Amino acid sequence: MPEIVERAERPYVALRGKVAMDGIAAFADRMGEVVSWLAAHEIAPNDAPFFRYDVVDMDAGLVMEIGFPVDDLQHGEGEIVTGVLPAGRYATVTHHGHPDGLLEVTRDLLAWATEQGLEWDAHGNSWTARLEIYKSDPREVPDMNDWETDLEFKLKD
Template identity: 40%
Template sequence: MLTLPRIVDRPEVPYFALKRTVTLPFEAEIPGIMATLRSCLHARNVVPTGPVFFKHNLVAMPLIDMEFGVPVERLMPAEGDFVSGILPSGRYAEVTYLGPYDDLMEVNGLLIMWAREHGHSFDARPERSGEWFANRAEIYHTDPEDDKGSASSRTTVSIKLKDANS
């Protein structure tokens, strides 16, 4: 099941994440990535303030530079492969999908096509090695580790749009 695509306003949100470059498909890497992220959060006594998200920074199919993260109350010190930052405020094209994670590539494609057909431009730019996004994320309302992508998995695909003055 897929909601109708929509445009939403999102506030800025501090986050903490583990940065990785992955090759599609990367499902087998998710348990290790999430365990590393959760271990670091636990060691720092940090409780996430929202659901897990996978942020696609640079997409150069089949490679994706990603951040596997969670919203947090405030910026945190980052080290090594861990990063801390602010998810930018602004207008976002979004769609929410109820179903297995295997379909998320298609859901991303449908949202991108819908946005372009409706005259929306993403806050993105071409790079030599792919396309960079200010914030392109899959937000996992059901935990990707516990849920394993069942038919009841709920995921929002959210891509920041260019600001009106950009």
């Protein structure tokens, strides 16, 4: 069941790209580039990796980031960007299972928010913070059907 949580701001480092709907898996495979950049700069992530969907346009594609929260704001380079996930209220729900099920879970979260009369912090297809947080480490949980993923979508203040 979805719930509303309050989040503090969180600095992060990520890889940013424009991605076709059928290119999400290939973009996700580039997460190692973020891991390598963090290691080269001796920066440790302080939480689970995430996908951030900045623009969600089913026809034109997505603008998204794959990254990690870190302790302090950094300076990116090239395709590596940095920023701050904003503080505020987020609608959140946890999905247990294969990431293929996230589309349905996302639809359900969006519908739940509508039923509750909640407003997203978004302008058209552009979102302030629409996150998938991958809580399961594939080295420890190799079966994707056993993964745990949190959706966190920022609500309008």
